[in-house]
Amino acid sequence: MEQSTFKSRTVAENPRTGALLENVEAVRSIAVAVEGTLGPKGLDTMLVGEMGEVIVTNDGVTILEKMEIHHPAARMISQIARAQQEEVGDGTTTATLLAATLVEEGTKQVGRGVPVAKVIAGIRRGIQHALEGMQKMAHPIWDLKDEWLQGIAFTAGREQEDVTDLVIEAALMVGREKLLEKNFRLSEAVTAHPRVESGVFSGLLVKGERLNLQVSDTKELPRILVIGGDLTPEPVETQSEAGFRKLEENREALLSAIGKLVESNVEVVLVEGEVDPLVEDRLSSADLLVVSQISREDINRVAEHIGARILMRTSLSKPIAELEAFFGMAELVECEERLGCIRVISGAGKSFATILVSASTEEVVRERERIAKDAAAAVQAAVRGGFLPGGGAAELALAREVEKHRDLVQGTEAFGVSAVAEALHRPMSQVVANAGFNPLEKVEEVKALQWKRQSKSLGVDCDRGVISDMVDMGVVDPLPVKYHALQAAGEVSTAILRIHTVVPMKGIDAR
Known part of the structure; x- marks a missing residue:
C-alpha cells in the first residue's frame, strides 16, 4: 500500500515521472526473477517453453536470456547479464540486482524532488568512489596453487x-x-x-x-x-x-x-x-x-x-x-x-x-x-x-566508504551518492534472505561490527547465521567480477533514469 501511495502521489505532483516509475516496475520484475538464486543457499528457477521444454537453473544470465521480456527498460537490465558474461563470465545476478536497486533508489530521490540530472551525477560519483575502493581492497594471486x-x-x-x-x-x-x-x-x-x-x-x-x-x-x-x-x-x-x-x-x-x-x-x-x-x-x-x-x-x-x-x-x-x-x-x-x-x-x-x-x-x-x-x-x-571478501562483505564495507564520501559532496548530488550506498547493501541483504535469515537485522549487525573492528571482510555465515570473517572462511570473489558488475550497473541504471518518456516507433508494437 505504501508503495502504491508513493507512486500515485509522485505522478500527481510531477507527471513527467510517469515513464520513470513504469521503468522502475519493469526493472523490479527482472530483479525478482533472479534474486532468489544468489548465494550458497540460493534456489533454482524453472524456465518453461511454449513446447514444454524445461530448463532448471540458478544461473542469472541463463534466466535473463531465456525468460520472456517485453518492456524496453527491462531489456536494458537484461543486457547487463550478457555484457557481464562476455566480459568476465560470472556475477550476472549481482550486476542485475545492483542496477535494479540503483534505479529504484534513484527514482525515490527524484520523487522527493531532487532533479534527475543531480541524482545521475551523484550516482556516477558514488560508483567511481566505490570502484576505486574496490581496487585498493583487492588481494592479488600470484600462485595458481594459492x-x-x-x-x-x-x-x-x-x-x-x-x-x-x-x-x-x-x-x-x-x-x-x-x-x-x-x-x-x-x-x-x-x-x-x-x-x-x-x-x-x-x-x-x-x-x-x-x-x-x-x-x-x-x-x-x-x-x-x-x-x-x-x-x-x-x-x-x-x-x-x-x-x-x-x-x-x-x-x-x-x-x-x-x-x-x-x-x-x-x-x-x-x-x-x-x-x-x-x-x-x-x-x-x-x-x-x-x-x-x-x-x-x-x-x-x-x-x-x-x-x-x-x-x-x-x-x-x-x-x-x-x-x-x-x-x-x-x-x-x-x-x-x-x-x-x-x-x-x-x-x-x-x-x-x-x-x-x-x-x-x-x-x-x-x-x-x-x-x-x-x-x-x-x-x-x-x-x-585478485580477489575481495565474498558474501556481500566487500560491498557493505564499500557502502560505508561511500557514505563517508557523501558527506563531502555539496548540493543535491549527495542524494545520488546515497543511492549508491543503498545499492551496495543489496548483495549481502539478498544472500542473507536466501539463507532464511532476517536481512535487515543481520546486515545492520554486520555493518556495526565492521565499523567497530575496522574490518572489511565480516559477513554472515549462511549455515549458522553468525557473523564471521569471509576471508577466513574462504568465501572470496574475484575483483574483475565485482568491479565490472558495479560499473555496468551504474551505466545502465543512469541510462534508465535519463529516460524522460517512451515513444513507440513506426511499425513497432511497443509495449
Whole structure:
C-alpha cells in the first residue's frame, strides 16, 4: 500500500515521472526473477517453453536470456547479464540486482524532488568512489596453487567439489601466462555430456565431421595439417562446356597436390570447410584421418595448440619441403564418437586444457556445464585481478566508504551518492534472505561490527547465521567480477533514469 501511495502521489505532483516509475516496475520484475538464486543457499528457477521444454537453473544470465521480456527498460537490465558474461563470465545476478536497486533508489530521490540530472551525477560519483575502493581492497594471486583460488572455484562452482577440482587442475595445466592472455577464456574449455567420464586432459576437443569411418580412429604422434576454407577444386565462373573442362582441370590439379601430401607422411587432416568426394577417397585410401566442417575458432585454436600454420587450398601446390613448415604435431589424436568430436592431446604448440563434465541427464548436464564455466571464469578473473571478501562483505564495507564520501559532496548530488550506498547493501541483504535469515537485522549487525573492528571482510555465515570473517572462511570473489558488475550497473541504471518518456516507433508494437 505504501508503495502504491508513493507512486500515485509522485505522478500527481510531477507527471513527467510517469515513464520513470513504469521503468522502475519493469526493472523490479527482472530483479525478482533472479534474486532468489544468489548465494550458497540460493534456489533454482524453472524456465518453461511454449513446447514444454524445461530448463532448471540458478544461473542469472541463463534466466535473463531465456525468460520472456517485453518492456524496453527491462531489456536494458537484461543486457547487463550478457555484457557481464562476455566480459568476465560470472556475477550476472549481482550486476542485475545492483542496477535494479540503483534505479529504484534513484527514482525515490527524484520523487522527493531532487532533479534527475543531480541524482545521475551523484550516482556516477558514488560508483567511481566505490570502484576505486574496490581496487585498493583487492588481494592479488600470484600462485595458481594459492588456497584462495580453490575457494573461489568452490564458491563460483556452487560448492560442487568435483567441479572445483576439475577447474583448478585445468588452470594448473594451462599455466598463469595463458590465463593472463586477453583473448583466452578458460570457460571455453568446458564441455559437458551425459555419457562421458568427468576429467581434464591436456589438449582440445574439436567438433567436426569425420569423413572416412574405415580409417583408424586413433593416431599416435601424428603429423597434422590444418586447412582453412574448403578442400575442393577452385570454382569456375561459368557453367559452359569450357567451364566444366576448367573445373575438371582444377580437380586434377587438386588431386595431384593431394598425392604429394600423402607422400609427406601426414596422418591427420583437419579442414575448416567441405571436402571434395574424390579428395576424401584419395585421403582415405592412404589411411589419413580427415575431419571437416570445423569452426574457424576451433581451427585457430588447434593450429595454435599443435604448433601448425593454417594452409589454404591454393598453397597445396607448394613443394613438400615447404609444406612441412605448415605441419603440427600432437601426442595423440583420437575420435570421440559419442561426442561427435576428436581429441587432440598434448600438442607441440601452446598449452590448452579441456574440462569434461558428466551428469545423468541432458537437463542436468547443461546446468553442470554452466556451473563449471562459471567456476572457470571466476578462477581466471581472480588470477587476472585478485580477489575481495565474498558474501556481500566487500560491498557493505564499500557502502560505508561511500557514505563517508557523501558527506563531502555539496548540493543535491549527495542524494545520488546515497543511492549508491543503498545499492551496495543489496548483495549481502539478498544472500542473507536466501539463507532464511532476517536481512535487515543481520546486515545492520554486520555493518556495526565492521565499523567497530575496522574490518572489511565480516559477513554472515549462511549455515549458522553468525557473523564471521569471509576471508577466513574462504568465501572470496574475484575483483574483475565485482568491479565490472558495479560499473555496468551504474551505466545502465543512469541510462534508465535519463529516460524522460517512451515513444513507440513506426511499425513497432511497443509495449
